[in-house]
Structure formats: structure tokens, C-alpha cells
Amino acid sequence: MKYVSKRNGMAYSSLNYETICFHVKDLKSAIALINDDRILKFNEMHDFIDDITQEELNKGLEAVKEVLANDGELLKEYFAMFKEVSTQEASLKYAKEFKKDEIDKARDLVIEGGVSYKDKIFQSAVKDRNLLTSTVSLFAITKQVPEGFVWIAKDNTAIPFTLEELIELGSIMANSVNTNTIKARNLKDKIEQVKTLEELESIVWSD
Structure with a gap:
């Protein structure tokens, strides 16, 4: 499994507090969790072609929740971004959990x-x-x-x-x-x- 920025397709082998903080504060991007064999698409200008699925975003949120278990405020900020790029069904599901x-x-x-x-x-x-x-x-x-x-x-x-x-x-x-x-x-x-x-x-x- 690998963690991928929804905004630019940047991939990470692991997820930590600093990476999440960067995505929230600077990149303003949600993070997806995808399979290692999942092929990410880029155009000829090397721009990321975003085909991240809702399921992959959901898995990313689950991973973020684990890392931010002791930082409720940053998790709220992340979830606000998550809702912007997610379906109403997914947003409501996780909003209920929170x-x-x-x-x-x-x-x-x-x-x-x-x-x-x-x-x-x-x-x-x-x-x-x-x-x-x-x-x-x-x-x-x-x-x-x-x-x-x-x-x-x-x-x-x-x-x-x-x-x-x-x-x-x-x-x-x-x-x-x-x-x-x-x-x-x-x-x-x-x-x-x-x-x-x-x-x-x-x-x-x-x-």
C-alpha cells in the first residue's frame, strides 16, 4: 500500500504527522491510500491525472485518523479538506463518526x-x-x-x-x-x- 496526494500524485511509503501537516497547511490536499500495483496517471507535462476513488480517499482518512489520534484540531482541518473532495455520502458517514x-x-x-x-x-x-x-x-x-x-x-x-x-x-x-x-x-x-x-x-x- 502507498499514500498518495490527491492534488499532485506524490506517493509515500508511510504516513506520519509531518506529512499530514504538510498536506493540510501547505499543499491543501487530501491523502489517498492505494494498492502498490495501482498505476498513477500523468500527462505529457507530468501533471497528475486525478482518478483517485472515494474508497481510496476513505482508506486515506482512516490512516490519517490513526496518526492524528491525539491531535483533534489538525484532524478537523484535514476532514474539512476531505469533505471538499468527497461525496456527500462519505462526508456524512465520517462526520457522524466524529x-x-x-x-x-x-x-x-x-x-x-x-x-x-x-x-x-x-x-x-x-x-x-x-x-x-x-x-x-x-x-x-x-x-x-x-x-x-x-x-x-x-x-x-x-x-x-x-x-x-x-x-x-x-x-x-x-x-x-x-x-x-x-x-x-x-x-x-x-x-x-x-x-x-x-x-x-x-x-x-x-x-
Whole structure:
């Protein structure tokens, strides 16, 4: 397989961040992934005759997504170029995927952003929820917490807690996970139903 610039037919044996950045910022060209035995056509002036297929562009986008897994902004720029040279069907297909990823990130941000209890914000990432569950299970044996037991709030203040309050905090966190997971699922179901990019853009995560 080889990577080919749609604009000028330039071919690469591998794909990296610098190559993608050059195509986005300077060449303004999408990248296709084609078979090694695929013959590229050039005219007598050595100008590239563009016969890149949509499937080859799709494969190129998949490869770009892998390289840019940690650079969402550059990926957005690349996708904007991809849409300009792609069919509406392909553009909508991948736009839906990106929108679903956007919803998932918004869901995780809310779930892990902390919960309010006792006039404080408490951390609620997976490790925090697991620690709380383990703590409740440990103290459930004696049905009470040790004297002077505290739980650390997000601002690093030590807050006194009873076992009942620990359980209630856990319930609040679990409810947040459940509520926001369902919200994300409903939004992604709506994403599947849209027929145009305009409809897709109207779907957003809101508080």
C-alpha cells in the first residue's frame, strides 16, 4: 500500500504527522491510500491525472485518523479538506463518526468532572469511583467509619464523612454515570438518523 496526494500524485511509503501537516497547511490536499500495483496517471507535462476513488480517499482518512489520534484540531482541518473532495455520502458517514466521538468526550468530561455534595465538589473519575466503592465495602463490615474519618474534596480540603454519607456520595456518582451515559446514547441514536450535514451540526451536547 502507498499514500498518495490527491492534488499532485506524490506517493509515500508511510504516513506520519509531518506529512499530514504538510498536506493540510501547505499543499491543501487530501491523502489517498492505494494498492502498490495501482498505476498513477500523468500527462505529457507530468501533471497528475486525478482518478483517485472515494474508497481510496476513505482508506486515506482512516490512516490519517490513526496518526492524528491525539491531535483533534489538525484532524478537523484535514476532514474539512476531505469533505471538499468527497461525496456527500462519505462526508456524512465520517462526520457522524466524529460527532459520536465528540459526544463521548463530552459525556466523559461531565462524568469525570466531579460531583457536588456537602457544598463541595468531589472528584469522580473512574479511579475515584473505584476507591469510593472499595472504601464503602471495607467499612460496611463494621457498619461505620473510623473516628475522625474524612474524604478529600477536589480542592484538597478534608471533609468529615459518615458511612451513610459515603454511600450517598457513591449514589450521586453512579447516578451521574447512568444519566450521562443514557444522554450520550440518545444523542448518538439521533446522529444515526440524520440525513444531512446541516442536521448533524445541530446535534450538540448541552448542559
